[in-house]
Amino acid sequence: MLKYIVKRVFLEIVTIWAVATITFFLMNMVPGGPFLSEKAISPAATAALEAKYGLDKPLFQRYLTYMIDAAHGDFGDSLKQRGRTVMDIILMKFPVSAKVGGISVLVSLLLGIPLGCIAALKRGKFLDSLISVVATCGIAVPSFVICTVLMYTLGVNLKLLPTMGLSSWKNYIMPVMALSFYPTAYIMRLMRSSMLDVLGQDYMRTAKAKGLAGHVILFKHALRNAILPVVTYVGPMLAYTLTGSFVVEKIFTIPGLGGEFIGAINGRDYTLIMGTTIFLATLIIIMNVVVDIVYKLVDPRIKLK
């Protein structure tokens, strides 16, 4: 196991390097730059700024400098947010997004798994159809629509919940609902189909023939086999949800990392683009390794090589 993890870490460093390289060159191919604005800045001032941040140097040299610094843990200063390093921004914004995202993931698991199981057990009955309809809606309706509908009904008309910021626990309700709607629906569908598959397996009949009670059969014999597809999905989903959703954060005015991704790209804040991309890539990779290890723990047939 340890050998596997060490091997994976080395492999993933290569992956992160590849992601960083591709992002670096793609980002520089896009027209525009951090110091272009509607207000005309004198060419001299622009040149001075570019010189300060090293943007006047040839592309490849900039790439080498950045990679060497990044390898030492220095992701540079933000080009647009004066006086802040990229690391500062990520460390300040990530916890905000992660808190909302973490709660959402928890909610989607706690709702999605049981509802999916129920749908499978009540296959073809009314409850199954109801759950399937809700799940289809959850997958089809984009999050900005859900956000707007929630805000309009619960926030504006009924005045039940605050519509912006994160000052009290009530503020979390709507963003969490909006963020967890899609994953809940997705997990429900995954769970339903894999549960149906497992319920038809021969070993379920064996379990019943042993005289085990219904709940033991379900929780011991079925769930552990049926949960694998959900584990696969939750890993990367966790990485995306923790780093925040641009749409949801924008609508509910949450000062999270999701906004920074888009803000950085729009403002050509090169160092921040690199920083957030590498951060997200690392998180996804870590989650994938964790998923592989959880897989091994759930299903002994899987060999980690």
Added chain:
Amino acid sequence: MAEYLVDIKNERLSFFTPAGEVKALNDVSIRLKEGEVLGIVGESGSGKSVTAYSLMGLTAHPGKLLGGTLEFNGHHIETMTEKEMCKIRGNEVSIIFQDPMTSLNPVYTIGNQIMEVILLHTDKNKQQAKERAKELLELVGINEPEKRLKQYPHELSGGMRQRVMIAIALACEPKLLIADEPTTALDVTIQAQILELMMELKEKLGMAIIMITHDLGVVASMCERIAVMYAGRIIEYGTTEDIFYNPKHQYTKGLIRSIPRLDTKEHERLVPIEGTPVDLLNPPKGCPFAPRCEACMKICLREMPPVTNFGEVHYTQCWLNQKEEMEKGAAK
């Protein structure tokens, strides 16, 4: 104590599918004494497994018991609740399934799966259950039981897994073991080993066995009684000698003709039973075998034949037998 361990009388069972009612069992009656071995033979869909499963309350979803009584070891299965059934299953009656490759849960160890049933039905604690599991593995001829307990199903071969299934089935020393085509998925040498093991264990433990198979060779060597099923009916029932040396029903005769024999010449063709099995969604009015029967008479297409007895045990459901017996009776 009742005279019979198993006493199924006039069982009728249907599956209510979207396409309509499938009459899987029609008036099936089976009796079995303690320690007896009964073979149920018949082609796919003839109701062999359904009969056995219903005795364990394992009838699959759209299936419904419509009539008849099922007595087992003093219990009236047809009136029992699911909770009461759970106490019997795996305890007084166990089952071995056809495919050992898929019948064990892949994510739990062999030990876990054997101990589970011991812990459920006995007062043994974990340590004692483990000891018993080891004992069982030795009993079914698995070497290094200590090591096997910690292994997962995918680490064992098919024959080994079937042995484990047998160990699970025998864990609580059941009165009745149902073997649902236990050797179909295994290769021939392993088949012989498993059958030998089952007979050996039967001698040791004295349980009754219901052997479901379409392999006539298996029933000939193992069973004392044989029920031949066709289209959800027992069309002939008798001792092994009756069935093999004195078959009465045209279907049974056909089955026995179709067995390859040692003295069959090299390019000689086997004799098949012509036609296809009946569609149980729309069973014919008369004898279900009539459309394929060489000796079919007019009445066969109109009415279901009554039971013709040839002695204490041996009986058939066939108009031809009925006619012959009546003629014999008249001649006397």
